[in-house]
Amino acid sequence: MPETNTPAIATKKLSAGGRTYFLDLKETQKGDKYVQVTESRRGKDGQNMRNSLFLFEDRAREFQEALEEMVAQM
Numbered sequence: 001m002p003e004t005n006t007p008a009i010a011t012k013k014l015s016a017g018g019r020t021y022f023l024d025l026k027e028t029q030k031g032d033k034y035v036q037v038t039e040s041r042r043g044k045d046g047q048n049m050r051n052s053l054f055l056f057e058d059r060a061r062e063f064q065e066a067l068e069e070m071v072a073q074m
Helices: 057-072
Strands: 010-016 019-027 033-042 048-056
Touching: 033 057, 048 057
Parallel strands: none
Antiparallel strands: 010 019, 019 033, 033 048
16 A cells, blocks of 8 residues: 555545545656545545545546446446
């Protein structure tokens, strides 16, 4: 798994109600680019909760197509 504290090449922040999403373009030490998608929200106990997903270049188009298909069905 990539390092979560690697500096981002580019960042996008989306606020959605009580949740915030961060999309960070990063690069591994080997030079492979990936997107780290992090969801941040408050839990029922008031604590901040964060969950991350790592999306690598080799599956980015496939992921994009699947996401577009799901969004089109909304």
